[in-house]
Amino acid sequence: MIFVIISILAAVVAGSGVGGGSIFMLLITTFNLLDYKTTMVYNLIMFVIVGITATITNIKAKKFDKKIFFKVIIFCLIGSYIGVHFAKIINEQDLKKYFNVFVLIIGIYEIITSLISFKKGKI
Amino acid sequence: MKAQFKFASFIYIFFKNTNNKNMIYLIGLIAGFANGLFASGAGQILVFYLVFILKIDTHIGRSVSIAVLCITSIFSIFGLQSVANLELKKTIFLVIISGICGIIGSKIMHKIDSKILNLVSGILVVSLSIYGLCR
Numbered sequence: 001m002i003f004v005i006i007s008i009l010a011a012v013v014a015g016s017g018v019g020g021g022s023i024f025m026l027l028i029t030t031f032n033l034l035d036y037k038t039t040m041v042y043n044l045i046m047f048v049i050v051g052i053t054a055t056i057t058n059i060k061a062k063k064f065d066k067k068i069f070f071k072v073i074i075f076c077l078i079g080s081y082i083g084v085h086f087a088k089i090i091n092e093q094d095l096k097k098y099f100n101v102f103v104l105i106i107g108i109y110e111i112i113t114s115l116i117s118f119k120k121g122k123i
Numbered sequence: 124m125k126a127q128f129k130f131a132s133f134i135y136i137f138f139k140n141t142n143n144k145n146m147i148y149l150i151g152l153i154a155g156f157a158n159g160l161f162a163s164g165a166g167q168i169l170v171f172y173l174v175f176i177l178k179i180d181t182h183i184g185r186s187v188s189i190a191v192l193c194i195t196s197i198f199s200i201f202g203l204q205s206v207a208n209l210e211l212k213k214t215i216f217l218v219i220i221s222g223i224c225g226i227i228g229s230k231i232m233h234k235i236d237s238k239i240l241n242l243v244s245g246i247l248v249v250s251l252s253i254y255g256l257c258r
Binding site: 013045055086110114117 | 147148149150151152153154155156157158159160161162163164165166167168169171173175179180182183185186187189190191192193194195196197198199200202203204206207208209213214216217218220221222223224225226227228229230231232235238239240241242244245246247248249251252253254255256
């Protein structure tokens, strides 16, 4: 049941493009529902499905830039190949700690940038 | 903790020097790397660069990030599935929930101010990661 609630919450947030993956990973590992690497794959599965439906909706709403998409995609795939290789060899506990530091920085940045844009009335 | 501090400093210094337009390729590489290594957070890197550095419209930046990471995630799944213990029932549940909630989420993105979503997501992520580090 907790898995379903977390999935709903994370998928809605992921569809709106504001870090649903981080929320899914953090909540699942906080509640110790699954091991870390399995959670990673579930998160990726969620993101593929959310990505397909959200992208169709975004293209229909004309909120999509193909030029930037094609610029980034190849490099992202290369990066992903390297990242997956590292994820396989890094110890699960270390990976968890690095992940927490990584999302902590991203979270702080999100808060700061949204507060700045609130102040400026932009973005 | 020393290694984690070095890692945090590296990310901070890197983002301080990303005002070059060609950096988009390197950012793509780093976002892909984060997607493969951590399976999340990569979207935030891309969105941050597209919206705050390249000054692209927030909604377009987020849409591009979702589409890019959707494709990248397919490749990451193939790479990581050998180390995961997936259950068919959970996977089917997740696929159905994600399909429905993905549409709801993207519609919310078009209606609700992204500043509010960013702030809520930021607070949640910071609290959970601090909890995870202190445990």
